[in-house]
Amino acid sequence: MLDRVIFFTLLPYFYDILDIIKYDCSRKSAKEILFMNKENRKAAKERRAKEREHEAKVAHYKKIWNWAGPALIIVVIVGLIIASVLDSKRLSVKSASEDTSTASSAASASSASTSASASLQTDTSLTIEDGDTVNIDYVGSIDGVEFQGGNTKGNGADLVIGSHTYIDDFEEQLIGHHPGDSVDVTVTFPEDYGKDELNGKEALFKVTVNGIYK
Structure with missing residues (x-):
């Protein structure tokens, strides 16, 4: 009985209540749409920030190469020159050693020849x-x-x-x-x-x- 009384009492206000509910729902949907737009903007900002960071790194490495590149090339050239000089010295030492060995062998051969030819x-x-x-x-x-x-x-x-x-x-x-x-x-x-x-x-x-x- 009480529920019928409440129902008929609120019936004249039914459409007003429905409008309020619809308004709240539409406002909530708008908030959701607005929230999604903010997320998209945030993602775009993050993506752009990463791109700027990458560009900054590339620029930094280019600057380092522009400064260190010529020095590195000079170091490599000097290293090659030093290696060439050392190789030349090693060849000279090896040649001298071979000459000494040849001379020693010649001396031994001469001694053997003397022993063989003389009695x-x-x-x-x-x-x-x-x-x-x-x-x-x-x-x-x-x-x-x-x-x-x-x-x-x-x-x-x-x-x-x-x-x-x-x-x-x-x-x-x-x-x-x-x-x-x-x-x-x-x-x-x-x-x-x-x-x-x-x-x-x-x-x-x-x-x-x-x-x-x-």
């Missing part, structure tokens, strides 16, 4: 001189103890006097001696000879002069 003379009247090629045997010892590699074991060894093939003044101490002589040669190994048991040590070589190539 070993055992005449005791002959005297060893600088430049002579001799054949010797020796036994080396340090403090009375023989060391490895210091003994020809009777096989004989050819030696050019003055070639400095042997350490210290080994060769010079043979000058003036004769075939058949036994000579005590005292020498000192270099500190950097390469063997701990020999580095810097004084050694005695008992040398037998087998002959001189003539």
Whole structure:
């Protein structure tokens, strides 16, 4: 009963209420449309901001390249020049090393040729001189103890006097001696000879002069 009373009481105002509701709805729709437009504008602003940021970065990198580009090119050119000079020096050193090796090989070949073309003379009247090629045997010892590699074991060894093939003044101490002589040669190994048991040590070589190539 009460609901009917309320209904008939509000009935004259029904259309007014409907207009109010329609007005509110239309206003809400307008707000939504306005809100969407703001979102679009915001997105456009963000997109434009990103574009400006990208353009600023490109301009910044261009400025850096304009400043550093020429310097970088100069550095590269200087580096290439230095590398070329170093390569040239290495080639020169290599060439000098090869020349030294060739000269050493030539000297060895000359010694071998001398030994092959000349015969070993055992005449005791002959005297060893600088430049002579001799054949010797020796036994080396340090403090009375023989060391490895210091003994020809009777096989004989050819030696050019003055070639400095042997350490210290080994060769010079043979000058003036004769075939058949036994000579005590005292020498000192270099500190950097390469063997701990020999580095810097004084050694005695008992040398037998087998002959001189003539």
